[in-house]
Amino acid sequence: MLSIEFILLPFIGCLLIVLINVYFGLHVIKREIIFIDIALASIAALGSAVGMILFESAHVEHTHGRHGFFPYIFSLCFISLASFSFTLLKHKKIPIPLEAIIGIAYAVATTLIVIILDKGAGGDVHVHDMLIGTILWISGHQLTRLAVVVIIVGVFHIIYRKKFLSLTESFHDHKNKINKHKLWDFLFYFSFGLVVVEAVNIAGILTVFAFLILPASLSVILTGNWLTKLIVGWVAGITASFAGLLFSLRLDVPSAPVIITLLGIILLLGYLLYKLSGYKKQAKEIYGS
Amino acid sequence: MSTLLFLTPPIIACIILAGMLSYFGNHILSRGIIFIDIAVAQIAALGTMIGILIGFAEDSVHAQIVSYIFTILVLGIFAMMRVRKQLLPQEAIIGIFYCIALGMALLLAEKIPGGSNYITKTITGNVLWVTWKSVLSCLLVFVPIFIINLLLEKTLRKITDGEIAGKSMGKTRFYDLIFYITFGIVIVKSVPVMGIFLVFMLLIGPASISRIFVQSWSARIIWSWIIGSIGSMAGIYISYSANISNGPAIVSLIGIATYIAAYAKLYVKRGDEKLITTN
Numbered sequence: 001m002l003s004i005e006f007i008l009l010p011f012i013g014c015l016l017i018v019l020i021n022v023y024f025g026l027h028v029i030k031r032e033i034i035f036i037d038i039a040l041a042s043i044a045a046l047g048s049a050v051g052m053i054l055f056e057s058a059h060v061e062h063t064h065g066r067h068g069f070f071p072y073i074f075s076l077c078f079i080s081l082a083s084f085s086f087t088l089l090k091h092k093k094i095p096i097p098l099e100a101i102i103g104i105a106y107a108v109a110t111t112l113i114v115i116i117l118d119k120g121a122g123g124d125v126h127v128h129d130m131l132i133g134t135i136l137w138i139s140g141h142q143l144t145r146l147a148v149v150v151i152i153v154g155v156f157h158i159i160y161r162k163k164f165l166s167l168t169e170s171f172h173d174h175k176n177k178i179n180k181h182k183l184w185d186f187l188f189y190f191s192f193g194l195v196v197v198e199a200v201n202i203a204g205i206l207t208v209f210a211f212l213i214l215p216a217s218l219s220v221i222l223t224g225n226w227l228t229k230l231i232v233g234w235v236a237g238i239t240a241s242f243a244g245l246l247f248s249l250r251l252d253v254p255s256a257p258v259i260i261t262l263l264g265i266i267l268l269l270g271y272l273l274y275k276l277s278g279y280k281k282q283a284k285e286i287y288g289s
Numbered sequence: 290m291s292t293l294l295f296l297t298p299p300i301i302a303c304i305i306l307a308g309m310l311s312y313f314g315n316h317i318l319s320r321g322i323i324f325i326d327i328a329v330a331q332i333a334a335l336g337t338m339i340g341i342l343i344g345f346a347e348d349s350v351h352a353q354i355v356s357y358i359f360t361i362l363v364l365g366i367f368a369m370m371r372v373r374k375q376l377l378p379q380e381a382i383i384g385i386f387y388c389i390a391l392g393m394a395l396l397l398a399e400k401i402p403g404g405s406n407y408i409t410k411t412i413t414g415n416v417l418w419v420t421w422k423s424v425l426s427c428l429l430v431f432v433p434i435f436i437i438n439l440l441l442e443k444t445l446r447k448i449t450d451g452e453i454a455g456k457s458m459g460k461t462r463f464y465d466l467i468f469y470i471t472f473g474i475v476i477v478k479s480v481p482v483m484g485i486f487l488v489f490m491l492l493i494g495p496a497s498i499s500r501i502f503v504q505s506w507s508a509r510i511i512w513s514w515i516i517g518s519i520g521s522m523a524g525i526y527i528s529y530s531a532n533i534s535n536g537p538a539i540v541s542l543i544g545i546a547t548y549i550a551a552y553a554k555l556y557v558k559r560g561d562e563k564l565i566t567t568n
Contacts, residue, residue, distance in 0.1 A: 034383070089548075099321060100493050111537035111540040209388055210388050210392070217381055220377055264389045
């Protein structure tokens with residue numbers, strides 16, 4: 001029973017990330033901007049690195065880098081700049097996919113971090129932590145911050161869900177039905193950026209990316225409307241994170257890869273199920289008539 | 290003069306690579322599978338780790354062969370997953386592959402001493418260490434790949450433009466398979482030399498800039514090559530004079546140039562259009 005208590009906080013953390021990320025994942029897959037989460041995470045990291053160098057270099061040891069005030073403000077500024085660019089550059093005059101713009105921002109942000117932190121030692125360890133995070137050691141303070149951001153962004157998206165839905169549905173044909181669609185687009189990216197910053201701080205880039213793409217892909221394969229898609233994604237994500245945390249504790253392996261593997265297995269099973277039902281339908285059509 | 294001589298192999302390497310990647314980049318951009326090269330590099334790294342786990346030495350030919358076979362296998366699965374009615378966008382499938390490959394690599398890294406090195410190793414490369422020997426070996430690989438792609442060019446172009454996709458899936462998949470395998474070999478060959486982000490940027494950046502301004506395929510490919518070459522040379526020069534790493538310098542330069550080009554297209558032309566509409 002000890003182990004259940006031990007994984008309670010990490011599990012709540014995973015739960016919050018799954019709840020919001022499956023929702024964003026469905027949007028992101030529909031818009032075909034899959035890697036936006038990794039890009040925003042890198043841009044935020046660049047922002048906090050710049051903030052750290054400009055303002056907090058003297059007392060880094062107190063604030064522990066990215067949790068400081070100025071680094072956070074800077075990462076928010078960088079995210080809003082990026083969101084602004086993504087909003088404007090999705091335009092019918094720009095004939096390249098938005099994913100390319102996002103990818104370029106990602107590459108530039110990451111290499112600029114390398115230039116800025118060039119002199120820092122132990123870069124390998126840092127990169128490793130940035131990728132998979134340390135969700136087993138989540139603190140109450142981190143969890144509270146995550147919960148506050150997830151609730152604010154979640155409520156905002158529930159209230160204006162129709163606007164965001166119609167934005168995403170009409171994303172590829174440039175026929176926006178709602179007023180001020182640029183502003184809403186910006187708010188979509190920015191609110192997603194807020195979630196990504198908190199989630200990546202806790203769970204690492206890779207785990208957050210997995211929670212964004214894998215459960216949502218499963219529900220895109222299996223079901224039709226938005227509500228059932230959300231529920232399928234949530235169930236898959238929550239099951240995988242609970243089982244993954246338990247396994248990783250019992251078998252003493254890092255939690256992130258286990259959770260990702262489980263999500264992958266669930267997705268594969270879902271795909272096989274989809275294929276099977278497809279064959280059944282075909283067989284019915286051939287033999288039934 | 291001696292500094293110039295010292296810089297010739299890296300510059301030649303960048304020009305060759307910019308040419309090869311400008312061809313693939315335009316296809317990748319039109320297909321909308323932007324992150325495929327990062328995924329391929331990750332899959333190749335995972336392949337190398339599997340080779341090491343089997344018991345081959347890190348730099349041995351065997352480990353490399355395992356890596357190539359593994360990469361080609363995964364790309365084959367990816368090509369086969371192309372279906373008539375695409376439920377999931379292909380970019381999402383790439384995301385899934387990338388995510389699982391990286392997760393597996395992290396899991397395997399626990400079993401290999403110093404394993405996390407293999408994950409971060411691909412992130413940076415150093416163009417300045419390029420020698421004539423590696424330029425030559427790159428050429429030896431690229432020339433046959435270039436010829437194969439030249440022979441299949443018309444059909445591949447149609448597939449990329451989405452003309453054939455609906456008609457015969459078998460044929461599409463076969464051509465796709467060749468396209469992805471040749472692309473995979475180029476990526477696996479060039480990433481250890483140049484670093485993943487430089488390869489990514491040379492693939493996407495110049496192709497994006499030329500797509501913003503020109504329409505036809507050949508113009509796009511030639512302009513991407515020119516932009517990629519000039520960008521790399523300018524980047525190497527800046528990194529040499531400002532004493533920063535060259536890979537990041539080239540990446541930032543081409544990346545920022547792409548943004549400037551996109552904004553220029555949005556706002557500079559707007560004036561003309563207003564003139565036309567008011568007239």
